[in-house]
């Protein structure tokens with residue numbers, strides 16, 4: 001076989017992909033064990049029947065051929081109007097490219113701004129694909145560690161120093177955040193924006209969880225002074241409308257960036273199926289109820305989970321303000337997140353993601369996905385806390 005490219009051979013770096021506990025849980029399940037899975041960032045409901053009906057109508061109306069590569073005019077206009085309304089930043093259809101999901105938007109965004117070998121910053125802990133996405137765009141991923149005691153918010157001085165040291169071309173942030181559930185407050189975003197302006201960096205803002213806000217407000221950094229010209233927003237219908245499998249999202253960016261991104265889309269994805277775009281348009285114009293309905297179980301479970309977690313002292317909870325996750329600090333047990341997660345799985349049949357799967361900054365933590373039935377979730381959390389308490393007691397014997 002001829003040689004594969006260096007780029008694709010080293011896409012995942014040399015570490016593990018971080019999904020070991022997840023794979024082991026699936027293995028145990030296949031052997032017939034009852035496992036409570038709190039691992040995956042996907043709703044426990046399907047896409048709403050009204051959206052599926054819109055998809056069906058569109059397909060039967062003949063929208064099964066090649067669709068407009070940048071997205072249909074109506075959908076681009078609707079997304080633009082949504083962003084104008086929600087962020088206060090004037091946005092037109094020319095600022096929008098419709099993409100096959102947020103993941104493809106993340107890749108396209110980095111392709112648009114990175115020369116091969118350019119450094120691209122991202123914040124640790126991070127969504128698993130970030131470094132690989134940057135490598136796929138021939139960039140060099142550079143992580144910026146945050147600390148649990150700062151609620152995993154980036155430190156502006158460290159950001160400036162790292163950006164300078166690497167001559168970074170871009171910074172990727174994610175708010176509301178996967179895996180921490182944090183929402184970046186205004187002052188953090190102001191500081192980030194200032195560093196981006198001072199260092200002439202692009203800002204990639206992954207806002208795929210922007211409809212899952214439990215406390216405080218989501219601010220898009222594109223709306224901050226002089227930031228629209230250097231910000232590429234990544235959006236998606238995956239989380240907001242339980243449309244993960246439909247693969248539909250967008251990039252919002254300056255018109256000149258979108259023009260070039262359309263060239264990229266023409267030569268890569270060739271757009272998103274028309275019947276999916278029509279279904280997305282239906283979903284976005286259906287009013288806020290559909291979105292609220294999709295978000296409601298996570299809010300309810302997050303509130304109930306916090307009650308359980310605030311009633312004990314063995315583990316500490318990071319104050320989750322958004323997204324479908326809770327982050328738990330288990331360092332008092334003396335185990336790593338990974339060791340704890342494997343033991344919890346083998347001894348208690350509960351699967352959670354080790355913090356280490358999301359970078360070294362979240363070592364000694366666990367990410368709990370709120371994507372399982374309320375009673376199972378609360379039972380699992382209760383047992384997790386008792387397991388942690390037992391480990392702490394054993395340690396002090």
Ligand code: PMP
Nearest residue numbers: 041101102103127178236238249
């Ligand atoms: N960004 C973050 C932070 C995510 O958690 C995800 C999905 N889990 C994505 C982007 C990509 O989502 P999609 O491609 O389904 O829009």
